[in-house]
Amino acid sequence: MKISKLFLSISLALGLTAGAQAAEIEVLHYWTSGGEAKSVAELKKMLEAKGHDWKDFAVAGGGGESAMTVLKTRVVSGNPPAAAQIKGPSIQEWGDEGVLANLSAVAKAEGWDDLLPSVVADVMKYDGKYVAVPVNVHRVNWMWVNPEVFEKADANVPTTWKEFFVAADKIKAAGMTAVAHGGQPWQDATMFESVVLGTAGAEFYKQAFVVLDPEALNSPTMIDALKTFHKIKNYTDPGSPGRDWNLATAMVINGEAGMQFMGDWAKGEFTAAGKVPGKDYICTAAPGTANDFTFNIDSFVMFNLEDKEQRKGQNDLASTVLSVPFQEVFNLNKGSIPARLNMSMDKFDDCAKLSAKDFVKTAEANTLVPSMAHGMSTFSSTQGAIYDTVTEFYNSDSITAEEAAAKLVKAVAAAKY
Amino acid sequence: MSINRVLIYSLLGFVALIYLLPLVVMLITSLKDLDEIRTGTLLSLPQSLNFDAWGKAWGTACTGVSCEGLKGYFWNSVLIVVPAVVISTILGALNGYVLTKWKFKGSDLFFGMLLIGTMIPFQVILLPMARTLGFLGLSGTTSGLIMVHVIYGLAFTTLFFRNYYISIPNELVNAARIDGAGFWLIFWRIIIPVSIPIIVVSVIWQFTQIWNDFLFGVVYSSGDSQPITVALNNLVNTSTGIKEYNVDMAAAIIAALPTLLVYVVAGKYFVKGLTAGAVKG
Amino acid sequence: MKKKSSAPRQSLGNLLPKLVVAPTFVIAIIFIYGFMLLNAWLSFSSSRLLPTYDWAGTIQYEKLFANDRWWVAAENLLLFGGLFIVICLLLGLFLAIFLDQKIRAEGAIRTIYLYPMALSFIVTGTAWKWILNPELGVQRLVREMGFESFTFDWLVNTEMAIYTVVIAGVWQSSGFVMALCLAGLRGIDDNIIKAAKVDGASMPLIYRKIIIPGLRPVFFSALIVLTHIAIKSFDLIVALTGGGPGFATDVPATFMYTYSFTRGQIGLGSAASMMMLMAVAAIIVPYLYSELRKKKDEH
Numbered sequence: 001m002k003i004s005k006l007f008l009s010i011s012l013a014l015g016l017t018a019g020a021q022a023a024e025i026e027v028l029h030y031w032t033s034g035g036e037a038k039s040v041a042e043l044k045k046m047l048e049a050k051g052h053d054w055k056d057f058a059v060a061g062g063g064g065e066s067a068m069t070v071l072k073t074r075v076v077s078g079n080p081p082a083a084a085q086i087k088g089p090s091i092q093e094w095g096d097e098g099v100l101a102n103l104s105a106v107a108k109a110e111g112w113d114d115l116l117p118s119v120v121a122d123v124m125k126y127d128g129k130y131v132a133v134p135v136n137v138h139r140v141n142w143m144w145v146n147p148e149v150f151e152k153a154d155a156n157v158p159t160t161w162k163e164f165f166v167a168a169d170k171i172k173a174a175g176m177t178a179v180a181h182g183g184q185p186w187q188d189a190t191m192f193e194s195v196v197l198g199t200a201g202a203e204f205y206k207q208a209f210v211v212l213d214p215e216a217l218n219s220p221t222m223i224d225a226l227k228t229f230h231k232i233k234n235y236t237d238p239g240s241p242g243r244d245w246n247l248a249t250a251m252v253i254n255g256e257a258g259m260q261f262m263g264d265w266a267k268g269e270f271t272a273a274g275k276v277p278g279k280d281y282i283c284t285a286a287p288g289t290a291n292d293f294t295f296n297i298d299s300f301v302m303f304n305l306e307d308k309e310q311r312k313g314q315n316d317l318a319s320t321v322l323s324v325p326f327q328e329v330f331n332l333n334k335g336s337i338p339a340r341l342n343m344s345m346d347k348f349d350d351c352a353k354l355s356a357k358d359f360v361k362t363a364e365a366n367t368l369v370p371s372m373a374h375g376m377s378t379f380s381s382t383q384g385a386i387y388d389t390v391t392e393f394y395n396s397d398s399i400t401a402e403e404a405a406a407k408l409v410k411a412v413a414a415a416k417y
Numbered sequence: 418m419s420i421n422r423v424l425i426y427s428l429l430g431f432v433a434l435i436y437l438l439p440l441v442v443m444l445i446t447s448l449k450d451l452d453e454i455r456t457g458t459l460l461s462l463p464q465s466l467n468f469d470a471w472g473k474a475w476g477t478a479c480t481g482v483s484c485e486g487l488k489g490y491f492w493n494s495v496l497i498v499v500p501a502v503v504i505s506t507i508l509g510a511l512n513g514y515v516l517t518k519w520k521f522k523g524s525d526l527f528f529g530m531l532l533i534g535t536m537i538p539f540q541v542i543l544l545p546m547a548r549t550l551g552f553l554g555l556s557g558t559t560s561g562l563i564m565v566h567v568i569y570g571l572a573f574t575t576l577f578f579r580n581y582y583i584s585i586p587n588e589l590v591n592a593a594r595i596d597g598a599g600f601w602l603i604f605w606r607i608i609i610p611v612s613i614p615i616i617v618v619s620v621i622w623q624f625t626q627i628w629n630d631f632l633f634g635v636v637y638s639s640g641d642s643q644p645i646t647v648a649l650n651n652l653v654n655t656s657t658g659i660k661e662y663n664v665d666m667a668a669a670i671i672a673a674l675p676t677l678l679v680y681v682v683a684g685k686y687f688v689k690g691l692t693a694g695a696v697k698g
Numbered sequence: 699m700k701k702k703s704s705a706p707r708q709s710l711g712n713l714l715p716k717l718v719v720a721p722t723f724v725i726a727i728i729f730i731y732g733f734m735l736l737n738a739w740l741s742f743s744s745s746r747l748l749p750t751y752d753w754a755g756t757i758q759y760e761k762l763f764a765n766d767r768w769w770v771a772a773e774n775l776l777l778f779g780g781l782f783i784v785i786c787l788l789l790g791l792f793l794a795i796f797l798d799q800k801i802r803a804e805g806a807i808r809t810i811y812l813y814p815m816a817l818s819f820i821v822t823g824t825a826w827k828w829i830l831n832p833e834l835g836v837q838r839l840v841r842e843m844g845f846e847s848f849t850f851d852w853l854v855n856t857e858m859a860i861y862t863v864v865i866a867g868v869w870q871s872s873g874f875v876m877a878l879c880l881a882g883l884r885g886i887d888d889n890i891i892k893a894a895k896v897d898g899a900s901m902p903l904i905y906r907k908i909i910i911p912g913l914r915p916v917f918f919s920a921l922i923v924l925t926h927i928a929i930k931s932f933d934l935i936v937a938l939t940g941g942g943p944g945f946a947t948d949v950p951a952t953f954m955y956t957y958s959f960t961r962g963q964i965g966l967g968s969a970a971s972m973m974m975l976m977a978v979a980a981i982i983v984p985y986l987y988s989e990l991r992k993k994k995d996e997h
Contacts, residue, residue, distance in 0.1 A: 026640065029481075032651035037479035044482045055640050058481030059647070060654035066635060069543070069959040073636045076544050076748060077551030093747045093962060183854070183943055239833030241854035241943040246660055250455065381746070384961040388767055388945055395856050395944040407766075414761055415963070425796050432793065433810045436869065439825040440813070446825075458842065459828055459835055511718050519715035527723060529986045534730040535926050536978040540955045541971045544749055544964075545733045568729050571722055580919070600714045629818035631933065646820055653824070662824070669821040676816035684809045691881035 024053045025313040027300070028074075028084040030067040032060040039333040046320045052313040057081055075099055080303040082314050086132070087299050088123060088376040094301060095126030101302040103130040106315040115322065115340045117363055120297060123376070131301060133318040134339035136331050138296040139355045140263040140371040141194045141289045144249065144270070145282040149176055149258040157284060161199055161228055164287045168235040171258040179232055180248040180257035183241035185391040187248075189373035191261045192390050195229045196222070198288030202367040205292075209372040212382065212412050218405045226401035230394060241395070252281065261286055263296060263374070267335035267351055283351040285358075293355075293362040296374040297339060385411035447471065447667035454662050470663035474671055478664055480651040487671055489641070490648035494628060494675075497559055497644055501566035502623045508567070509574020509619055510612065514604055516575070517582040518590050528579060535572040539632055542569075550637060557639035565637055566627045573626075574619045581615035581690075582608065614690035621687050625676050645672045734975060740968035747962040758969040767945050768970060771953040774860050778949065779928035781864045782871075786924055787917065789868060790875025795905065797876070798883045808880070811873035819866070823937025827853070830862050830938070856946040859939055863931075863947055866938055871927055875920045882916035883909065929978060950974045 025047065031040045037058075044054040059067040064085065071084050075097075086094060094100055107113070107130040113121060116134065124132040145157055150167065153174035158164035168178035181187065197205045200221045207216040216222065237257070240248070249269040251257035260266065270281050277283055285292070300321060302314045320326055327338035332347060337356045345353050362368040370376035375383050389411050393404035442459050447470050449463040476486040516524050546565060547556070555561030585608070593603050634644040649672045653665045680687070744754040762768050793811060797804055819826070829835040830853040840848040852858035886909055894904050932951045939947040941956075948956075950970055958967030 030654075032479060032481050032654065037482060037484065041482040041484075054482070056482045057640050058651050059635055060651040065960045066650070069955075070636050072748060072959060073543055073547035074557070074639075077547040077556040079551055079556040090962075097748050184940060185942065185944070237833065238851060238854065239831055242827065242831070242939060244660065254455070379962065381961045381963050384956070391942070391944040392766075395942075395946070414764065415961075422799075425799055425801070429793070429796055429801065429807055433807055436810050436814065436873070438829060439822045439869070440817075442825045442829060443822070458838060460839065508722060512722050515715040515719050521712075521716060524719075527719065527726075530731075531722070531726055532922070532986060533979065533982055534726055535922075536929060536975075536982060537730055537734065538930055538932075538951050538954070538971055538974055540932070540951060540958065541737050541968075541975075542729065542733045543959075545736050546729070549729075568725050571725060572730075575722065576922075600718075625816055629820070631818065631820050646818065650820060665824060669824070673817050673821045677813060680813050680816040681809055684812050685805060687812070688808065688877045688881055691878055 024055045025083070025310065025317060026055040026057050026081040027317070028057040028059065028067060028071055028081040029300075030058070030060050030064045030085060032058045036334060039330045042329050043317075043320065043326060046323070046326055047313075047317055050316045050320070052316060075303070080305070082305060082310055083300045083302050083317055085298065086301040087297060088370065088374070089379050090375060091123065091132050091299070091301055092126060093379060095131060099304055100126060100131040101304045101311065101314055103133065103302060103315065103318055106130075106318055110319055110322065112322070117341060117359075119295070119363055119368055120339055123297060123370075124299060132299045133302075133321045135298045135300065135321055136327075136334060136336035137339050137355075137359060138263045138265065138298070138336045138371075138374075139358070140190060140294040140296050140374060141197060141286045141292060142262060142264055142266070142351075143194075143284050143286045144252050144260045144262060144266050145284060146252045146255055146258055147280075147282055148255055149252075152176070153258070155258070157282060158287050159284075159290065161195070161287045165231070167258070168232075172235055176255075177237045177251065177257040178235035178259065180251035180260040181232075181236040181240045182243035182245045182248040183236075183395070184243070184245075185387040186373055187245055187262075188391045188394045189387050190263065190371075191232065192225075192229050192394075193294060193372050194261050194286035194289060195232070196225045197292050197294060197369065198286055199225045199228055202292045202369050205369050209377045209386075210370060212378065212416075214409045214413070217412060218409045222408070223401045223405050226393065226404050229390075230401065233394060263371075264335045264337075264351065264355060267349075268333075271335075277349050277351050283354070291362065291365065292367045292369065293358050294369050294371040295359070296371045296376055298336075379415075381415040382412055385415035443666045443670055447663050447670060449663055451661060451663060467663075470661070470667040471671070473661075473664050474652070474668035478652050478661075478668065480648045487645055487648055487652070487668055490643060490645040491671075493559075493638075493642055494644040494646075496642075497562055497566070497634075497638075498624060498627045501563045501570065501627050502620055504563070505567045505570040505574050505623055506616060506619045508571055509576075510578045510609075510616070511604070512571070512575040513578025513580075513582045514608055516579045517585075518587065518603070518608070519600070528575070531572045531575055535576070539569065543632070543636055547636065557637070557642075559638065559642050562633060562637045562642075562644075565633050566630070569633075570623050570626065573622060577615055577619045577622070578612075581612070585611065614686065616690075617683060617686040618690035621679055621683055624679055628676050648672075737968050737975075738972055740964060741972045743965050743968075745964035745968070747964070749964055754965065758965040761966055762969045762973070765966075767948060768950075768953060770945060771948040771950050771970075772973075774947060775929070775949045778860055778864055778867070778931070779925070781861070782867045782928050783921065783924045785864065785868050786872045786875050787920060789872045790920070791879050791910070791913070793872070793876040794879035794883055797880060808877070811876050813873070814870040815874050817870070819870075819933040819937035823933075826866050826938055830865075853939065854943060856943050859943060859947045863935060863938055867927075867931065867934055870934070871924060874923065878916050878920050879913060882913040886912050925981065929974065 029040060031037055044056070047054050059070050067085065071081070074080050080099060112130060116124070120134050120137065124130055124134055149171060150157060153171040153176065155167035155170040156163065158167045171178040181191065193209065196208065204216060204221055207213045208222060245262055245266070246269050248260050249262065249266045252260050253270060253273045253275060267283065270277070275281050300317070302318065305311055305314070322340055324343060327340055327343060328347065331338050335352070337348070337352050337359060345356050348356070359368065372378065372383065372386060386408065389404060389407045393399050445460065445462060446454060448467055449457065450467055453463060474486055475488055477484055478486045480487070480490070516528055550556045550561045553561070555564065589607055590603055593607055598606070629646065630644070631646040631650060635647045635650070638644060638647065649668055652668050739751060740749055741758055742754060742756065743750055743752050797808060801807065832838070832851040832854060837848060837850040840850070852862045890908060891904055894908060930951060931949060932955065935941060935947055935949055935952050941948040941952050950973070954967040954970040954974070957963045957970065
């Protein structure tokens with residue numbers, strides 16, 4: 001190990017110190033810019049008030065893809081961070097590896113089971129024990145509308161897919177882009193899941209994207225949904241492939257386009273442009289999904305650490321994340337709604353209030369479904385397989401909906417083992 | 418000037434313009450404000466020179482919970498690049514010296530082995546390397562990252578020096594040996610003095626590779642020792658926030674300045690160094 | 699390579715040279731070949747989220763070969779790699795020949811051709827995306843100049859997107875080939891060219907018969923570097939197209955990264971990288987063998 005010593009001595013000579021200090025809480029996250037970064041900074045402040053050191057470990061890019069790569073190498077090196085931003089069924093995958101910390105004690109002391117809706121709580125548990133703590137709830141099945149464009153085109157805001165195409169035709173005829181879309185796999189999938197939900201309903205959606213039932217995936221219902229999905233492409237502009245979602249949102253803001261299918265984080269763009277909900281823009285559920293809710297929950301997962309101080313820090317971090325002040329400030333910034341129940345929504349805007357109301361309502365009606373596009377319904381391998389098929393079908397004009405449905409079954413099966 | 422000359426000049430100039438385009442776009446964008454970016458075209462000039470974005474990228478943009486711009490990370494990169502370049506260049510020079518002037522049985526095979534090594538996709542080694550660094554207690558440290566850069570730069574520096582030294586006449590070395598000079602003395606007195614051009618090539622190459630590296634930097638560094646490319650990535654990427662393109666572009670240019678400078682200042686020596694031998698292998 | 703390359707020998711110092719290269723040797727054995735072997739093992743394991751060293755037979759390879767996306771990626775590498783290497787070599791050669799005509803401001807022009815080498819695509823990716831985007835970049839600019847029907851939408855066209863990757867790749871690397879060729883041109887003995895001129899040979903003929911053949915070693919050096927760049931192309935793809943539209947511009951490097959790290963299918967990703975390594979070996983090993991043989995024949 002001559003070489004390692006050499007490097008060690010060189011680095012010491014340069015005045016660098018190696019290794020982590022005790023009682024430092026290292027948090028891996030991918031919220032690195034703008035309002036998100038500020039929200040995380042709030043969390044840091046609150047944690048430091050409890051006497052811990054926050055060691056920031058920020059890795060942005062690709063909706064957390066880079067962060068996951070880094071996380072894996074850190075776990076393999078035997079040096080995991082205290083907490084990491086992981087969500088959905090991936091939590092179960094990490095649980096299977098046996099590297100997660102048990103938060104039962106703090107969860108019991110604070111009564112998380114009563115604070116959290118059971119849908120949310122289930123995601124946070126591995127083997128019946130809390131291993132993660134939720135930050136927020138995003139609603140994905142939103143449609144963002146520029147009312148001015150609709151007025152100019154003499155169209156009505158659609159509530160069904162049939163109405164949607166009528167309105168889209170009118171906007172197109174009026175010389176504007178009907179749908180602002182960013183052609184990236186996750187955005188294609190975001191739009192697709194809203195189409196499936198809107199045309200086939202929550203029950204079918206769950207059968208297809210949660211149960212992964214081959215019969216549902218390759219059913220006439222799915223083929224119809226695929227056809228509707230592909231038809232939307234005719235109403236997007238030629239510059240859409242590869243476009244970032246926020247640029248698509250800007251098209252709606254500027255009045256270049258009539259609507260966009262995107263989760264509630266799009267609201268931040270409208271707010272930043274000085275637009276007011278209900279007046280300058282309308283947030284409404286995607287056609288046919290007014291009584292449904294696709295959720296996307298961000299959460300922090302805690303890793304198993306030896307150090308006692310650090311474990312205390314993890315517990316304090318978890319309880320801070322669920323605390324009312326943090327939930328409020330974070331979600332006001334991010335456009336989402338708090339993950340914990342019975343919080344005052346006074347400071348939130350109308351879109352968030354509607355979202356919070358629908359969240360409770362759909363949970364009771366059993367039409368609250370996990371977002372496939374955002375990794376809430378399947379493992380990442382299956383999610384990726386669905387992405388591949390959906391995006392290939394959307395971008396190609398030579399694949400039929402029937403072929404795509406058959407491919408979907410094949411791809412999902414191949415990703416399973 | 419003959420028609421031929423005019424043709425040559427206009428062709429060279431035209432290609433130069435195309436090559437400059439991305440940098441020009443970045444520069445122009447960094448000087449506009451966000452409204453101008455939204456409404457104007459790529460090459461429409463900014464209405465007034467506005468260096469706010471540069472200031473923000475350097476000093477106040479968020480790259481995580483801290484919003485202190487790129488300035489701290491710039492220094493991190495220097496701390497990583499300098500030792501890594503120095504060590505890999507020294508080792509490469511020694512290897513090249515041995516592989517050409519002190520050949521032994523199997524030295525060609527060894528060189529071939531190293532060459533194949535340059536082709537290994539870095540994604541393959543991420544996990545085993547992480548394990549190794551953890552084992553050595555270097556996980557998440559600058560030393561560990563320097564080590565990784567040295568290891569995977571060695572094949573290139575060895576290649577450069579070997580191809581250069583092969584053109585130094587062996588007679589020189591033999592004569593020195595007859596005069597009683599040993600391994601180190603020959604290296605120091607005969608080889609090094611004529612090595613300046615290839616040292617420049619090796620340093621430029623390694624400096625560029627390591628300064629621009631993102632994959633190793635993001636994986637093997639942690640927290641406040643991250644290199645500038647990782648900070649740039651954090652600054653530019655946002656999952657659900659507003660994109661400030663002028664700041665992004667200014668940050669990108671700041672991150673690229675050292676390598677740009679190296680090419681502008683040392684580009685001449687780069688071509689000279691290549692002329693001097695690297696192309697004769 | 700006319701010099702005899704048998705090195706001087708020393709009775710006692712025989713061990714020292716070996717000692718000097720020993721660290722590099724150990725490093726190569728562990729960190730290149732050892733890791734390759736580990737990767738080979740993983741490709742026969744059932745690894746998913748994290749590596750598990752078990753034995754699952756050839757299932758990962760079967761899955762890989764049944765995967766449409768893999769074949770798209772492999773085909774793209776052939777297409778991209780081939781075009782990228784050929785265009786870089788040709789463009790680099792011609793730029794070098796033109797620059798070698800005693801051009802004023804040669805230094806400045808050379809620097810302009812060379813500077814893309816200094817930048818990573820993490821830096822230039824966004825600018826490139828804008829330039830190639832039909833709504834923002836070249837297409838819009840040309841249309842605003844009055845050519846209404848001008849179309850340049852390769853970036854967003856499933857069939858053509860891979861060629862935009864070639865364009866950006868050539869932009870980055872052709873300057874390096876230019877520098878190598880320029881160096882080679884400067885290294886050719888002027889007297890031979892003068893003699894040929896005296897004999898009445900035209901310049902194009904001199905280039906074809908004397909100068910370009912004299913650049914052979916340059917092409918080989920360039921080929922090694924370009925092949926290495928093509929196979930490892932990763933930042934380029936991610937920054938420019940993210941593999942899209944769909945996965946139309948996926949290459950093996952992005953494929954293996956996606957599966958190993960994003961999708962938690964390390965076994966499959968490892969199988970993909972084994973295929974990459976084997977392809978590299980199939981190209982490089984015969985080349986190295988012939989080069990080493992050639993050197994021996996020359997003595």
